[in-house]
Amino acid sequence: MTQPSSLPANDFSRLKVLILEDQPFQRNVLIGALRHLGITAIETASDGAAALDALEHDPGSFDVAICDLRMEGMDGIEFIRHAVRRKVPSFIVTSAIEGSLLATAEAVVRSFGTRLIGVLPKPVNLERLKGMLSDCKKVKSEEARPARGASKPAFTAEQISRALAANEFIPYFQPKFDLDTGLPTSVEMLARWNHPSQGILPPSAFIPVMEQSGMMDWLSDSLLLQSLRCLEDWTSLGCDISLAVNMSPLTLQNTDMPNHISSLLRKHKVEPRTITIEVTETAVSENVSGLLETLTRLRMQGFSISVDDFGTGYSSLLQLTEMPFNEIKIDRSFVHGATENKKTVAIAESIVQLAKKLDLHTVAEGIETLEELEFIKQLGCESGQGYYLSRPLDNTGLITLLKNVRKR
Structure with a gap:
């Protein structure tokens, strides 16, 4: 690491x-x-x-x-x-x-x-x-993880639009590991701004302005295209790695999105089963009717659908059964320090048991210590990601990690 x-x-x-x-x-x-x-x-x-x-x-x-x-x-x-x-x-x-x-x-x-x-x-x-x-x-x-109270650079919509046109936004990838084998099986794509003078900037520096200015679809397209090219690099190494993409609720409200994403994949000869669309539980709670069509159609086309940050929103169990999810990502708040809190342990256990009964794959987020890793394994969670396993990497760093894994 x-x-x-x-x-x-x-x-x-x-x-x-x-x-x-x-x-x-x-x-x-x-x-x-x-x-x-x-x-x-x-x-x-x-x-x-x-x-x-x-x-x-x-x-x-x-x-x-x-x-x-x-x-x-x-x-x-x-x-x-x-x-x-x-x-x-x-x-x-x-x-x-x-x-x-x-x-x-x-x-x-x-x-x-x-x-x-x-x-x-x-x-x-x-x-x-x-x-x-x-x-x-x-x-x-690490600039990628600033305290929320820290001062952040302020950028206008015009500045961000110019940066998008100049292809300054790039994908970073945080691996997800199979907890039985210890091998990376997937990566989550994360947005970063490769600013010409300020270096790599986190999403908090640009996402709010993009959402307010209607630029999220533009960003999603740019990052997905770059990631599909990276996926070709990983495949050439002989690695069977899937790609998870976080999509804004605003983007997923567009009912043309399933056809658009499928078209991009066909151009790059990528199978939909290789792609997981991640949507936060909060977005599900607030946009049930708008998301249901898009997510259902994507699932029908072969994409995996993951509910991110599970346990932090207020969606009902009925919504969980209605939405076409095949993966649950357990929020880091149920991982961090969980063994010291009986309530948190009980909730985490219940989430994993519920997922198994619904035949949903489980991923634990935010694993930062060996203790947390062992706790998640004991719960029976199938996959995990976090700084203890690997921090987010650019494509070059990820390729290095994949090559090192193959040498084991």
Whole structure:
């Protein structure tokens, strides 16, 4: 697996950490652990007010804040709400709280639009802390995964239209792995903007403007054509890899879309069974009548249809049976830290069991640790994707991965 290039694999020395802990002993344990990992830029505070004061004096410079949830006065949740506004990109919480209350607290923190890297139980486990700080480095060095509260470049519809005409939008591919064999069997196409001066930009920099300006069909066509050419490269290597394409609900509302996509595939001599169309559960909930015709016709033509981010929307079981899905993608919220939350484990188990009874293929999203991978395997999930398995790659990077797999 490729490591981010800007920070060596075991070098945490460039991270700056804020510790908020009201217990002196626990505070000293954290300081010692961070110094053991080579971190010297450490700021400490014994209460929320002092921590916020440190952020005011040095705004935007901290990479992560480690804070206790249960404190006198300003508790950890209230502090994080304020700290997000002061541009702290990532948080690790320490807590002795157990069970569903801790899970609810985590959900509240994530609702602030920030990145909660994880929960560090007391007493502090050095290896677990090290793993979480590795995630901090990803946030620090990867533009593709910015904190939602971070500043983003603003582009006009005219600028994006010119970029589309100049073919600056390119596909990246995140592999999906068979959890029994460990081999990649499919890739999910992800949109990226190869900006001439700002480098690779994530979808958040351009998708909202495209949706408002009616450019989503243009983008979908461009990326699909490029991906079909890439598919030819993978086939020439002797790899039986399928392609999953996320499609905007706006695009799927167009009832001419099934014929259009099929026409593109015929030109490239690609079988529809090689392509999976992914649609989010939220889109299904909001656009049932509009999507049903398009998805049904695509399924009849041989395409696979996947419901993405399953478990995050409010679609009924009736809709699940009516829509022509043959795959469920389990949202990462049911994967991340699931083993520490009995409710999440029960829901994840129920989703997998339901999928099996409905003869639906299951894919787990957002696998970022070995623990999460083992948990998903135990559930009986068939496929998985996430940074622990592989980060999104351009075509050159994906070909390298496929060649390395064939050498095993």
